Amino acid sequence: MNLQAPSLASLSSELLVQVQELCLRTDRDATELSTSLNDASTRFRMWGFNNHAFQDDQTSLEYQIREALSLQKGFRQRLQDLKEDLADCEFCTGFHFLFLLYNYVISGRHIIGHH
Amino acid sequence: MLSVEDTLSDITNADILVYASPTREDGMMPAPTQDAHVEAFTLLKAIHEDISSLFKLSALVETATFQDDYAIASALIEDQAPEERLHDWIIIEVFPRTEWPSWLSQRLLRAFQARRKYLKYRGVHHKTGKNPSQQTLARRSEDETKNEVCM
Numbered sequence: 001m002n003l004q005a006p007s008l009a010s011l012s013s014e015l016l017v018q019v020q021e022l023c024l025r026t027d028r029d030a031t032e033l034s035t036s037l038n039d040a041s042t043r044f045r046m047w048g049f050n051n052h053a054f055q056d057d058q059t060s061l062e063y064q065i066r067e068a069l070s071l072q073k074g075f076r077q078r079l080q081d082l083k084e085d086l087a088d089c090e091f092c093t094g095f096h097f098l099f100l101l102y103n104y105v106i107s108g109r110h111i112i113g114h115h
Numbered sequence: 116m117l118s119v120e121d122t123l124s125d126i127t128n129a130d131i132l133v134y135a136s137p138t139r140e141d142g143m144m145p146a147p148t149q150d151a152h153v154e155a156f157t158l159l160k161a162i163h164e165d166i167s168s169l170f171k172l173s174a175l176v177e178t179a180t181f182q183d184d185y186a187i188a189s190a191l192i193e194d195q196a197p198e199e200r201l202h203d204w205i206i207i208e209v210f211p212r213t214e215w216p217s218w219l220s221q222r223l224l225r226a227f228q229a230r231r232k233y234l235k236y237r238g239v240h241h242k243t244g245k246n247p248s249q250q251t252l253a254r255r256s257e258d259e260t261k262n263e264v265c266m
Binding site: 032033036037039040043044047050051061064065068071074075078079081082085086088089092093 | 154155156158159161162163165166168169170172173175176
């Protein structure tokens, strides 16, 4: 095991915070995006709590797979992928809301124009 | 005095973009925001796929570390009771029926022995605390009981 790498528990907890913050940001607008993000957050929490991924003791996921290096690598890789996707999504949601705002303003102009 | 036609001819494409509302059908949305909209949904799909693969990997862990408590008990515990005595006790006292197919009585006997060993095994390891997850569960159930009493 690479001692420099963060533990699965700390990585999972960090991701949980990241996904919840992203949900909070998108919750202001009840869009398809925020619903889907909330679903993702719920699924990630379910995975983490059911598999003791957020724990750091002898009941933890990391302790269960301490002998299986390939599994550790697999989990770490997938968590890193999720972290990157969340970071990209965080960046994109800024533009997404700009897009929504743009549509909102334009549709407002339509209404004003018709009346 | 300016006519309507003169005014209209002065309007440039830039003015149209600024004042008129391009629709999705026209395909005139500014490219960066539309791309970001599509990309956000693509990324969300990727996020859901990442989480699904975490679930799949965890299922693999559960399969790999699955332990049959009955198998462990049968390997660790030696049942001292003679088989004949058990047989007599089950067939005559517990299930007093005259016609028993031999395969059924054998199967019943095996199941009975396995259950006896499992109960002995649980009895021996009840307070040794070798299984942390069981301890956690026990602690949780104790906490829940306390909470129920407090309420």
